[in-house]
Amino acid sequence: MSMQTPATQSMFQPNQMMRRVMGGAFVGVGVISILISLGMLVYLVLDVAMRGLPWIDWQFLTSFDSRFAERAGILAAIAGTAFMMTMTIAVSLPIGVMAAIYLQEYAKESWLKSFIQINISNLAGVPSIIYGLLGLTIFVRYMMMGRSVLAGALTMALLVLPVIVVATQEALRAVPSSIRDASLALGATRSQTIWHHVLPQAFPGILTGNILAASRAIGETAPLVTIGALTYVPFTPESPLDRFTVLPIQIFNWTSKPQAEFHDLAAAGIVVLLLVLLTMNSIAILLRQRVGGTSRRRIG
Amino acid sequence: MTMTGQSIRDMLGRRMIELRPSVEVRAGSALPENDVVEDPVIRISDLNLWYGKKQALGGVSLSIPRKKVTALIGPSGCGKSTLLRCMNRMNDLIPNVRVQGSVEIEGANIYASTIDPVEVRRVVGMVFQKPNPFPKSIYENVAFGARINGYKGDMDELVEQALRQAALWDEVKDDLKKSGLALSGGQQQRLCIARAIAVNPDVVLMDEPCSALDPIATQRIEDLMRELAERYTIVIVTHNLQQAARVSDRTAFMLAADDLVGRLVEYGATDQLFTNPKDERTEAYITGRFG
Numbered sequence: 001m002s003m004q005t006p007a008t009q010s011m012f013q014p015n016q017m018m019r020r021v022m023g024g025a026f027v028g029v030g031v032i033s034i035l036i037s038l039g040m041l042v043y044l045v046l047d048v049a050m051r052g053l054p055w056i057d058w059q060f061l062t063s064f065d066s067r068f069a070e071r072a073g074i075l076a077a078i079a080g081t082a083f084m085m086t087m088t089i090a091v092s093l094p095i096g097v098m099a100a101i102y103l104q105e106y107a108k109e110s111w112l113k114s115f116i117q118i119n120i121s122n123l124a125g126v127p128s129i130i131y132g133l134l135g136l137t138i139f140v141r142y143m144m145m146g147r148s149v150l151a152g153a154l155t156m157a158l159l160v161l162p163v164i165v166v167a168t169q170e171a172l173r174a175v176p177s178s179i180r181d182a183s184l185a186l187g188a189t190r191s192q193t194i195w196h197h198v199l200p201q202a203f204p205g206i207l208t209g210n211i212l213a214a215s216r217a218i219g220e221t222a223p224l225v226t227i228g229a230l231t232y233v234p235f236t237p238e239s240p241l242d243r244f245t246v247l248p249i250q251i252f253n254w255t256s257k258p259q260a261e262f263h264d265l266a267a268a269g270i271v272v273l274l275l276v277l278l279t280m281n282s283i284a285i286l287l288r289q290r291v292g293g294t295s296r297r298r299i300g
Numbered sequence: 301m302t303m304t305g306q307s308i309r310d311m312l313g314r315r316m317i318e319l320r321p322s323v324e325v326r327a328g329s330a331l332p333e334n335d336v337v338e339d340p341v342i343r344i345s346d347l348n349l350w351y352g353k354k355q356a357l358g359g360v361s362l363s364i365p366r367k368k369v370t371a372l373i374g375p376s377g378c379g380k381s382t383l384l385r386c387m388n389r390m391n392d393l394i395p396n397v398r399v400q401g402s403v404e405i406e407g408a409n410i411y412a413s414t415i416d417p418v419e420v421r422r423v424v425g426m427v428f429q430k431p432n433p434f435p436k437s438i439y440e441n442v443a444f445g446a447r448i449n450g451y452k453g454d455m456d457e458l459v460e461q462a463l464r465q466a467a468l469w470d471e472v473k474d475d476l477k478k479s480g481l482a483l484s485g486g487q488q489q490r491l492c493i494a495r496a497i498a499v500n501p502d503v504v505l506m507d508e509p510c511s512a513l514d515p516i517a518t519q520r521i522e523d524l525m526r527e528l529a530e531r532y533t534i535v536i537v538t539h540n541l542q543q544a545a546r547v548s549d550r551t552a553f554m555l556a557a558d559d560l561v562g563r564l565v566e567y568g569a570t571d572q573l574f575t576n577p578k579d580e581r582t583e584a585y586i587t588g589r590f591g
C-alpha cells in the first residue's frame with residue numbers, strides 16, 4: 001500500500017511518434033500477409049470453379065471414367081471414397097477413442113506414458129507416404145488383402161489414428177475435473193464417471209476431432225497411390241476386397257492426361273472434393289460452436 | 301433407502317474385525333487428544349500425509365463425534381482440505397500422495413488394503429468449495445448417486461426427500477427437469493448437498509461450502525447444516541471464524557509451522573475453544589493476531 005517507487009514523472013520520456021509508426025507498420029505487414037494468402041486462395045478457387053462448374057451435371061456424377069471427356073464421370077471415385085472412409089472411421093474411431101480414454105483417464109504419470117504421448121504426437125506429423133509404405137507391406141502383401149478397399153481403409157485408419165487420439169484427449173481434458181470429483185465423491189467408479197459424465201460432455205469435441213481427421217484422410221492421395229489404388233475404375237466396389245479408386249486419385253489421373261478437356265474435368269472433380277471437405281468442416285465448426293455456447297452458458 | 305448404506309456399513313464393520321490387530325498396534329502412538337469424544341464416527345490416529353516429497357500433514361489425531369457439526373479452522377495452506385479429503389479417500393485421486401496412519405470409520409480403517417475407496421465414498425459424502433452440479437436436470441443430479449449405487453426403491457420419493465432435506469424442494473419442485481446449472485449459486489450448492497445426502501451417507505464433508513456464496517445464501521446453508529446434523533455427521537472446513545462459531549459443536553484448529561507441515565494445535569468444544577483457548581497460538585488466531 002505504501003510502496004515507494006524511485007521513479008519520478010520526468011524519468012518517463014516515451015517516444016510516442018516512433019511507437020505510433022512502428023505500430024502502424026506492424027498492422028500494415030499483417031494486412032498485406034492476409035491479402036497475399038487470401039488472394040491466392042480466392043484465385044485458385046475461382047479458377048477451379050470457372051473451369052469445373054460447367055462440367056458438373058447429373059451425367060458427371062453418375063458415370064464411370066471414360067476415354068472420352070464428355071462421357072467421363074466421377075461415380076467410381078465417389079463410391080470408393082465413401083466406402084473406404086466408412087470403413088476407416090469404423091476402425092479408427094473406437095480404437096482411437098478407447099486409447100485416448102486410457103491415456104487421459106487411467107494411465108498413471110510415468111516415463112512410459114510420456115514416451116507414448118510424445119510419439120503419438122510425432123506420428124500425427126509423419127509424412128503420409130510412409131503410411132502408404134506400411135500399408136503396402138502389411139495389409140496388401142503380408143496379410144494378402146491385395147490392392148483392395150479394405151487395405152486402403154486400414155492404411156487410412158493408421159494415418160488418422162494419432163489425430164483422433166490427440167483430439168479426443170483434448171476433448172476429455174476440457175471436461176472440468178470438478179465434475180469427475182463430484183461423481184467419484186458419490187461412490188461412482190472411475191468407469192461410471194467416464195461413461196455418465198465425462199464422455200457425454202466430451203462427445204461434441206470428440207466428434208469434431210473425428211470429422212477433421214476424416215476430412216484429412218479424404219484429401220490424402222500419396223498413401224493410396226503407394227498401396228496401388230487404381231486410376232481407371234469402371235465399376236463401384238461392392239465388397240471390401242474389391243479394387244477401387246478415390247476422388248483425389250481420379251483427379252490426379254485426369255490432370256495427367258494431355259487433353260485440355262480432362263484438365264477441366266479434373267477441376268470439376270476438385271469442386272466436388274472441395275464441397276465434401278467444406279461440408280465436413282462446417283459440421284465440425286458448428287459442433288464446436290455449440291459446445292462453446294453451452295459452456296459459456298454454464299458459467300454465466 | 302437405508303439398505304444400501306446399511307450393508308456397506310456392515311461390510312466396513314466386518315473388515316474392521318479382520319483388521320483389529322493393526323488398529324490396536326497404532327493406538328498407542330497417537331498424540332493425546334485435548335478431550336475425549338465418546339462414540340466417534342471417525343477416529344483419525346497419527347495421520348501423516350505427503351504430496352510427493354512434501355509433507356502436508358503431521359501426526360494428526362482427532363475423533364469426530366456422531367451427529368454433530370465439527371469445524372476445521374486454520375490459516376490457508378495448513379492442510380484443512382487435505383485432512384478432510386483423507387476422510388473419504390479423495391486424496392487417492394491426486395498422483396503421488398502417500399498416507400501413513402489410520403482413519404477409522406465406524407471402527408474400520410479405510411486406508412487398509414482390503415478397503416475399496418469407492419465403498420468409502422458411498423458412506424462419506426462430500427460437498428465442494430465451488431458448487432459443481434452435473435450439467436443435467438435437477439432430478440438427474442439427485443438421482444445419479446442412488447442409481448449407480450443400485451437403489452431399488454421409489455426414485456421420485458428419494459429425490460423429493462433429498463431435496464426437502466436440503467431445503468431446496470419448494471424452490472424447484474415445479475421444474476425438476478430444469479438444468480442444475482440454471483440455478484443460482486446458493487441453490488446449486490444446496491443441490492449438491494441434496495445430491496450428497498441422496499445416497500444416505502453417514503458423514504457429509506463440506507470444504508468451505510459457502511466461500512463462493514453471498515451472505516444470504518451463506519445463511520441458508522448454515523441453517524441447513526444445523527438441521528442436517530440431526531441425521532448426519534458433518535465435518536466442515538471454513539476460513540470464516542464466525543461461521544465456525546455459529547454452526548459447529550466442536551472445532552479443530554490446525555496450523556502449519558515453519559516446516560509447512562500441517563498439525564492439529566487444539567481441538568475441543570467450540571464455545572470452549574473460542575472463549576477459553578488452551579493454546580496461545582489458538583488464541584492468537586481467533587483474536588485475529590495472525591493468519
Ligand SMILES: Nc1ncnc2c1ncn2[C@@H]1O[C@H](COP(=O)(O)OP(=O)(O)O)[C@@H](O)[C@H]1O
Pocket residue numbers: 351356374375376377378379380381382383394560562
Ligand atoms: N494436489 C496437491 N499437490 C501438492 N501439494 C498440495 C496439493 N494440495 C495441497 N497441497 C499442499 O498441501 C498444503 C495444504 O493444502 P490444503 O490442504 O489445501 O490447505 P488448506 O485447505 O488448509 O488451505 C499446502 O501447502 C498445499 O500447497
Ligand SMILES: [Mg+2]
Pocket residue numbers: 380381382537
Ligand atoms: Mg482448502
